[in-house]
Amino acid sequence: xQRQHENELRALVNSLHPADIxxxxxxxxxxxxxxxxxxxxxxxxxxxxxEVADWVRQSLIETMDRADLVAATxxxxxxxxxxxxxxxxxxxxxxxQKGLTPKERAQLIExxxxxxxxxxxxxxxxxxxxRDDVSLEVVLRYLRRQEALPDHTDQIFVVDRTDKLLGxxxxxxxxxxxxxxxxxxxxxxxxxxxxxxxxDAEAAQAFERYDLVSAPVIDRRGRLIGRVTIADVVDVIRExxxxxxxxxxxxxxxxxxxxxxxxxxxxxxxxxxxxxxxGTAAFVASRFEDTVSHIVVLAFLMSIVAxxxxxxxxxxxxxxIRALAVGRVTSQNAWQLIKRELVVTLLVxxxxxVAAGGFAWWISGSVPVALVMMAAMIGNMLVGAxxxxxxxxxRSRLGKDPAMGSSVLLTFATDSLGFFIFxxxxxxxxx
Amino acid sequence: xQRQHENELRALVNSLHPADIxxxxxxxxxxxxxxxxxxxxxxxxxxxxxEVADWVRQSLIETMDRADLVAATxxxxxxxxxxxxxxxxxxxxxxxQKGLTPKERAQLIExxxxxxxxxxxxxxxxxxxxRDDVSLEVVLRYLRRQEALPDHTDQIFVVDRTDKLLGxxxxxxxxxxxxxxxxxxxxxxxxxxxxxxxxDAEAAQAFERYDLVSAPVIDRRGRLIGRVTIADVVDVIRExxxxxxxxxxxxxxxxxxxxxxxxxxxxxxxxxxxxxxxGTAAFVASRFEDTVSHIVVLAFLMSIVAxxxxxxxxxxxxxxIRALAVGRVTSQNAWQLIKRELVVTLLVxxxxxVAAGGFAWWISGSVPVALVMMAAMIGNMLVGAxxxxxxxxxRSRLGKDPAMGSSVLLTFATDSLGFFIFxxxxxxxxx
Numbered sequence: 001x002q003r004q005h006e007n008e009l010r011a012l013v014n015s016l017h018p019a020d021i022x023x024x025x026x027x028x029x030x031x032x033x034x035x036x037x038x039x040x041x042x043x044x045x046x047x048x049x050x051e052v053a054d055w056v057r058q059s060l061i062e063t064m065d066r067a068d069l070v071a072a073t074x075x076x077x078x079x080x081x082x083x084x085x086x087x088x089x090x091x092x093x094x095x096x097q098k099g100l101t102p103k104e105r106a107q108l109i110e111x112x113x114x115x116x117x118x119x120x121x122x123x124x125x126x127x128x129x130x131r132d133d134v135s136l137e138v139v140l141r142y143l144r145r146q147e148a149l150p151d152h153t154d155q156i157f158v159v160d161r162t163d164k165l166l167g168x169x170x171x172x173x174x175x176x177x178x179x180x181x182x183x184x185x186x187x188x189x190x191x192x193x194x195x196x197x198x199x200d201a202e203a204a205q206a207f208e209r210y211d212l213v214s215a216p217v218i219d220r221r222g223r224l225i226g227r228v229t230i231a232d233v234v235d236v237i238r239e240x241x242x243x244x245x246x247x248x249x250x251x252x253x254x255x256x257x258x259x260x261x262x263x264x265x266x267x268x269x270x271x272x273x274x275x276x277x278x279g280t281a282a283f284v285a286s287r288f289e290d291t292v293s294h295i296v297v298l299a300f301l302m303s304i305v306a307x308x309x310x311x312x313x314x315x316x317x318x319x320x321i322r323a324l325a326v327g328r329v330t331s332q333n334a335w336q337l338i339k340r341e342l343v344v345t346l347l348v349x350x351x352x353x354v355a356a357g358g359f360a361w362w363i364s365g366s367v368p369v370a371l372v373m374m375a376a377m378i379g380n381m382l383v384g385a386x387x388x389x390x391x392x393x394x395r396s397r398l399g400k401d402p403a404m405g406s407s408v409l410l411t412f413a414t415d416s417l418g419f420f421i422f423x424x425x426x427x428x429x430x431x
Numbered sequence: 432x433q434r435q436h437e438n439e440l441r442a443l444v445n446s447l448h449p450a451d452i453x454x455x456x457x458x459x460x461x462x463x464x465x466x467x468x469x470x471x472x473x474x475x476x477x478x479x480x481x482e483v484a485d486w487v488r489q490s491l492i493e494t495m496d497r498a499d500l501v502a503a504t505x506x507x508x509x510x511x512x513x514x515x516x517x518x519x520x521x522x523x524x525x526x527x528q529k530g531l532t533p534k535e536r537a538q539l540i541e542x543x544x545x546x547x548x549x550x551x552x553x554x555x556x557x558x559x560x561x562r563d564d565v566s567l568e569v570v571l572r573y574l575r576r577q578e579a580l581p582d583h584t585d586q587i588f589v590v591d592r593t594d595k596l597l598g599x600x601x602x603x604x605x606x607x608x609x610x611x612x613x614x615x616x617x618x619x620x621x622x623x624x625x626x627x628x629x630x631d632a633e634a635a636q637a638f639e640r641y642d643l644v645s646a647p648v649i650d651r652r653g654r655l656i657g658r659v660t661i662a663d664v665v666d667v668i669r670e671x672x673x674x675x676x677x678x679x680x681x682x683x684x685x686x687x688x689x690x691x692x693x694x695x696x697x698x699x700x701x702x703x704x705x706x707x708x709x710g711t712a713a714f715v716a717s718r719f720e721d722t723v724s725h726i727v728v729l730a731f732l733m734s735i736v737a738x739x740x741x742x743x744x745x746x747x748x749x750x751x752i753r754a755l756a757v758g759r760v761t762s763q764n765a766w767q768l769i770k771r772e773l774v775v776t777l778l779v780x781x782x783x784x785v786a787a788g789g790f791a792w793w794i795s796g797s798v799p800v801a802l803v804m805m806a807a808m809i810g811n812m813l814v815g816a817x818x819x820x821x822x823x824x825x826r827s828r829l830g831k832d833p834a835m836g837s838s839v840l841l842t843f844a845t846d847s848l849g850f851f852i853f854x855x856x857x858x859x860x861x862x
Contacts, residue, residue: 017640017641019640019641019642020640023640023757026759027758027759027761027764028764029764029767140606143606143607144606144607144608144609144610146607147607148603148604148607149602149603149606149607151642152585152642152644153603154583154585154644171602171606172579172580172584173579174606175571175574175575175580175602175605176574176575176577176578176579176580177575178575179575207665208665208666208669209448209450209451209454210448210450211450211582211583211662211665213583213585213644213661230644230661230665231642233665234638234639234642234661234664234665234668235639237665237668237669237672238639238668241668241672241675242753244672244676245675245676245679245749245752245753246749246750246753248679248749249742249745249746249748249749250742250746251746251749251750254750256750256751256754256759256760256768256771257764257767257771260771260774260775260778263771263775263779264775264778264779264782267743267746267775267779268779268782268783270742270746271739271742271743271746271779271783272783272786274738274739274742275735275739275783275786275787275790278734278735278738278739279735279787279790281734282731282732282734282735282790282794283731283794285730285731285734286728286731286794289727289728289731292727292730292731293724293727296720296723296724296727296730297717297720299716299723299727299729299730299733300713300714300716300717300720300723301713302730302734303709303712303713303716303733303734303737303846304706304709304710304713306734307705307709307842307846308702308705308706308709311680311681311701311702311705312698312702314680315680315681315682315698315701315702317680318676318677318679318680318682319677319682319685319687320687322673322676322677323687327458328457328458328687329687330458333458333459333460333688336460336688337687340687340688340691340694343691344691344694344695344698347691347695348694348695348698348699348702351695351699352699352702352703352706355703355706356706356710359706359710359713363713363714363717411738415734415738
């Protein structure tokens, strides 16, 4: 019975698209994942391994024997092998390398040489090249001799004898033009090229802005070395957006079924850091112990001042980080931005402080406490706005990721200074 | 001199790609933006208007006279006019509609009928259709009679006399196959179709997973009504990721140069909501006024308990929201997820509570205070984990956006319950 059940499952799994199999594997706990992986047909192995997220791939490769791994890997393109190589056992790598042509081996070494988040790290080597002096008819006949065009071929590349890129010929132009025309007459010479050392996020911005499907990658001497396609770019956009969301919460990518130990390693540093900043803020507040012991209600109001300052600063910071990410903040408009944020915050803060003051009056029965509350809240919101604008801008100027570190600094500032302003004003005016 | 300067600027602006002009306009304060817009050559008007973000478009249209607006709009495709129509004055809309063919007018009405975030809202109507009984040679000759293929044409659609979709013919297959073959023999019948009422985010997931460049949209009766391309999908992915980042901070899209009034309207509701939750938490804490007035140091420690609980819960919530967004949480694995999060949090919390307890002991000089601190911190982190898992899951089950509302509820729970647990334990064990 178990056997029959397994056969049904096997048929079901293998009727799916490799991308769907990858998705299912990612959604399963480790044991179930490896059980299903055993059922996947061998000819899907390569595609599934390339589709799954990094943190799942390792657990799949662990269960494969050497022969299966070599079989899955040896028909991959050089750039695909490069993406996988960190997860492969050394003897499999050696075996696979033996099977490559000298050209493929050179491509593999080249692909491995680029950082993961560079254009070189996402480019592939499969593309159609033609000369500029032939007719479109010749190009059409040449294409007809291929089995298939590389995925996402929306244009073919026109190169000279030394592989220098001379132009691009879109399939659209190829199809609508007179076959007797030469490539040179029809090709476009106004196109975007990428450098293999460009950041992949920059390439993604270019693809988004100019609605590209593929773009050529050239070296310093103008020679065509690779191609980036929209499929890779979409992955870059999605990964960057995921990373940003996670880094705001102080984490990295984590398998929701990864071993508990990994979860702890991923989360503990951030919480420890927050413990330090919260401890510092508590220490600042504790310097006002006398004041608080005289007017205990201050203890309950001070966390409101700190919290609203943090929330307000977080709004400003979110806007600024986004504007920085798309390159919309310049040194010319920076001052104007700061001014605008301070004005918006001052006005929102003034309105909010009326509500907060009313609450403080209700809970304390004291008008002076309410007035201190109002002043401290506006003051701390302005602190939040300043930090929210300045810190991401300075970090981005220094070439650092503006998102993650900024939020720690923001909370630190609005907590510590919030307590300091509120309890300081209370000490001056109420004691 | 002013004049000459202006001419140079005009030449510079008009040498740019419309997408770059749109980007520059978005990065400028309103007055500069409208000044530059005046310099843009009339034939770029349509492309730039379509490229700029919604909040910029209105300010550009305001400065155009009626004739220019009609000129810019009348050559747009029906789906493009539909995207713009909310920003156009009614008399311009009437004028433009008069210039449309009956077919275009029907398309315009159709496009306007779909919600903005549906497949119907992003689809276009420009595509190549062929019959299945002709040879590829006939298709090639037909294409050669076109001026150009619609942007992002990677496949053409095979339909019958009633426009029912029978298959897709990729340009790649068209180019590599024998021209004497018929379309029917070469076309693919295994393809993904979209329904115009599908959510655009779902279409985006399909494009990502299957690496598509375009996909056909069909109605209930299987008739081809439109096409979605990767260019629109990339915009959807980017907008969704932007919206998510903003909604976490309680905001909507905001022009960093929008009038201050808009900034206030965008931010005040969220801050007011946070003021209410912080006020409630303060009220809960104030019920323990006697305890705090006996042991004042509790006032400084209680915000640490609340803050770490919130941070820890936020990590859990970020992971769960992401897993929900890609459809990786099912009712089968939900319980396992909750268990895992509780275990990870318990272990991280136990480790962190040693540091927090040490700090409490140092600042208070009292071992019992330190022990209460440790217990409260672990307890509140577990509260954060529970809320971080459960609230997004329940919200998503109820069909609500899991991101925004969840974070308010999380802060509310970890603040109020954090104070309650800490001061409650202190009242029981220390007084």
